[in-house]
Amino acid sequence: MLAFHSVVLYLYEKMTGDSPVAKRRRSDMEGVPLLLKILASSVPVADKSGGLIRDVLEKGDLGVVKKGWNDLQTEADRAAQRCIVASLSKSFPNVTIIGEEETDPNEDIKPDWVETSLDENILKHVSNFPEEWKDVKDEDIVIWVDPLDGTAEYTQGLLDHVTVLIGIAVKGKAVAGVIHQPYYNYKAGPGATLGRTIWGMVGLGAFGYTQKQPPKGKNIITTTRSHSNKVVTDSVDACEPTEVIRVGGAGHKVLLLIEGEVHAYVFASPGCKKWDTCAPEAILTAIGGKLTDIHGSKLQYHKEVQHKNTAGVLATFSVDHQWYLDKIPQSAKDALKP
Numbered sequence: 333m334l335a336f337h338s339v340v341l342y343l344y345e346k347m348t349g350d351s352p353v354a355k356r357r358r359s360d361m362e363g364v365p366l367l368l369k370i371l372a373s374s375v376p377v378a379d380k381s382g383g384l385i386r387d388v389l390e391k392g393d394l395g396v397v398k399k400g401w402n403d404l405q406t407e408a409d410r411a412a413q414r415c416i417v418a419s420l421s422k423s424f425p426n427v428t429i430i431g432e433e434e435t436d437p438n439e440d441i442k443p444d445w446v447e448t449s450l451d452e453n454i455l456k457h458v459s460n461f462p463e464e465w466k467d468v469k470d471e472d473i474v475i476w477v478d479p480l481d482g483t484a485e486y487t488q489g490l491l492d493h494v495t496v497l498i499g500i501a502v503k504g505k506a507v508a509g510v511i512h513q514p515y516y517n518y519k520a521g522p523g524a525t526l527g528r529t530i531w532g533m534v535g536l537g538a539f540g541y542t543q544k545q546p547p548k549g550k551n552i553i554t555t556t557r558s559h560s561n562k563v564v565t566d567s568v569d570a571c572e573p574t575e576v577i578r579v580g581g582a583g584h585k586v587l588l589l590i591e592g593e594v595h596a597y598v599f600a601s602p603g604c605k606k607w608d609t610c611a612p613e614a615i616l617t618a619i620g621g622k623l624t625d626i627h628g629s630k631l632q633y634h635k636e637v638q639h640k641n642t643a644g645v646l647a648t649f650s651v652d653h654q655w656y657l658d659k660i661p662q663s664a665k666d667a668l669k670p
């Protein structure tokens with residue numbers, strides 16, 4: 333009897349592209365706030381896109397396109413974005429999604445790239461869901477997608493710099509986010525389980541990693557490895573670092589912060605964009621950290637906002653954010669306007 337039932341389910345799913353399981357899940361979803369459903373959907377979607385990123389590298393043909401000076405795009409960026417946008421727009425057709433890569437919305441998406449499952453570990457937070465986000469509607473939300481952050485590093489084999497970023501902004505504020513590391517644990521050798529997904533929401537906290545404090549008596553600063561200039565290095569030096577860690581990936585740098593590897597992320601440059609910072613900022617804020625521009629102003633994430641973070645990025649977690657703001661030279665602040 334079970335085999336017959338499975339065949340019916342299979343045929344139903346093939347004919348309708350929808351599964352009774354998904355439909356039953358939707359009926360179970362009545363009492364679940366929209367924001368929690370989007371977050372619960374974003375984690376499996378990020379995991380799925382991480383698998384596509386690994387597949388492209390394994391196949392060996394990256395299909396690199398130069399978008400501009402020092403700005404690459406690979407088949408992995410394109411595939412991950414198609415997967416993420418197709419999946420989230422199927423589940424949430426009325427929510428604005430802004431992704432880094434220009435992909436053709438009408439191109440055919442492989443059915444197995446469309447991920448509509450929901451992470452049960454996240455749904456269980458319906459019981460302690462923050463009151464302030466309960467009534468959030470589709471039109472309040474913008475999902476900022478960086479399908480592959482650290483593309484340059486991905487092409488150079490610095491795979492621990494690579495993350496998938498899905499940020500969820502509510503009325504212009506970074507509120508929830510997912511940072512997936514497709515190559516987490518990749519140095520553990522063959523057979524190691526690859527990948528890790530960290531997620532968080534302001535008012536709920538952050539999950540999927542072990543929080544650590546940075547070493548006392550030091551002031552370790554992380555910044556760019558590939559987009560440096562005099563303003564960037566002067567600003568880092570002005571913050572009196574005991575050590576400077578130059579790595580790729582905006583998501584990767586914020587992970588270094590929340591895992592206690594560094595004290596601050598100082599980037600006095602207009603290089604990164606809203607899709608680089610939305611998810612990391614939401615997770616950082618969820619645990620009491622701060623991410624602002626170098627003037628100390630909060631970044632805005634509504635759908636009309638300019639994509640470039642023209643006034644740079646300063647992110648801290650367990651130290652005094654204002655101390656770093658006061659150290660940034662006025663010349664840098666004059667050079668970088670919001």
Ligand SMILES: O=P(O)(O)O[C@H]1[C@H](O)[C@@H](O)[C@H](OP(=O)(O)O)[C@@H](O)[C@H]1O
Nearest residue numbers: 481482483556559580581582603604
């Ligand atoms: O998603 P990509 O294009 O890899 O994102 C870039 C950022 O836009 C860029 O600012 C970062 O530059 P730095 O390494 O100089 O911080 C780059 O690493 C990627 O995050």
Ligand SMILES: [Mg+2]
Nearest residue numbers: 403404432483
């Ligand atoms: Mg890019």
Ligand SMILES: [Mg+2]
Nearest residue numbers: 478481482608
């Ligand atoms: Mg990026």
Ligand SMILES: [Mg+2]
Nearest residue numbers: 432478480481
């Ligand atoms: Mg990117």
